[in-house]
Amino acid sequence: NAGVMQNPRHLVRRRGQEARLRCSPVKGHSHVYWYRQLPEEGLKFMVYLQKENIIDESGMPKERFSAEFPKEGPSILRIQQVVRGDSAAYFCASFLGQGNGETQYFGPGTRLLVL
Amino acid sequence: SQKIEQNSEALNIQEGKTATLTCNYTNYSPAYLQWYRQDPGRGPVFLLLIRENEKEKRKERLKVTFDTTLKQSLFHITASQPADSATYLCALPKAAGNKLTFGGGTRVLVKP
Numbered sequence: 001n002a003g004v005m006q007n008p009r010h011l012v013r014r015r016g017q018e019a020r021l022r023c024s025p026v027k028g029h030s031h032v033y034w035y036r037q038l039p040e041e042g043l044k045f046m047v048y049l050q051k052e053n054i055i056d057e058s059g060m061p062k063e064r065f066s067a068e069f070p071k072e073g074p075s076i077l078r079i080q081q082v083v084r085g086d087s088a089a090y091f092c093a094s095f096l097g098q099g100n101g102e103t104q105y106f107g108p109g110t111r112l113l114v115l
Numbered sequence: 116s117q118k119i120e121q122n123s124e125a126l127n128i129q130e131g132k133t134a135t136l137t138c139n140y141t142n143y144s145p146a147y148l149q150w151y152r153q154d155p156g157r158g159p160v161f162l163l164l165i166r167e168n169e170k171e172k173r174k175e176r177l178k179v180t181f182d183t184t185l186k187q188s189l190f191h192i193t194a195s196q197p198a199d200s201a202t203y204l205c206a207l208p209k210a211a212g213n214k215l216t217f218g219g220g221t222r223v224l225v226k227p
Binding site: 040041045048105 | 161219
């Protein structure tokens with residue numbers, strides 16, 4: 001009964017490179033949120049995806065950031081041309097999508113460091 | 116704008132005592148409120164959910180209250196243990212649905 005898996009756990013990139021973060025939700029979950037956590041700050045919502053659909057991307061910067069959740073395979077958060085300010089922990093959380101107030105199951109996070 | 120405030124100062128407490136954490140919010144009328152635990156280097160883990168029509172919820176040594184008039188939730192850890200040391204986050208839904216806004220968290224350190 002695997003929980004949410006994220007990889008890589010740690011990612012180091014130089015400024016201008018691309019970062020690809022992967023999230024495999026709990027088996028059977030078709031809803032995924034991505035959150036970003038800066039050091040000493042709370043989690044900030046970025047994007048909400050359902051299989052093959054972006055439901056809400058209001059928390060995601062318009063430039064350089066994109067997300068997808070294909071029919072098969074993990075959800076991907078892509079950051080192009082990374083800058084130092086992108087250094088943070090990125091968490092995904094999955095849930096079933098059956099009603100309000102559902103428990104969200106978080107992955108261990110990917111810690112991105114931009115040099 | 117909507118705001119969630121948790122005490123950013125760490126709470127140091129002696130083993131066996133009750134730890135009480137506060138979550139205050141403004142410009143919200145949430146249908147529910149959730150509490151999570153986060154250990155260093157890990158993702159948050161769901162602990163408790165309390166709905167707007169519930170005053171109090173318990174789970175083992177944890178107790179949560181929800182006062183929609185004061186716009187405040189209190190989170191209690193009774194008979195605290197060193198293993199309870201972690202950061203505790205409160206979270207509210209931004210609107211209808213499950214998108215959550217998190218407070219900054221309060222770090223709890225239980226000393227033996």
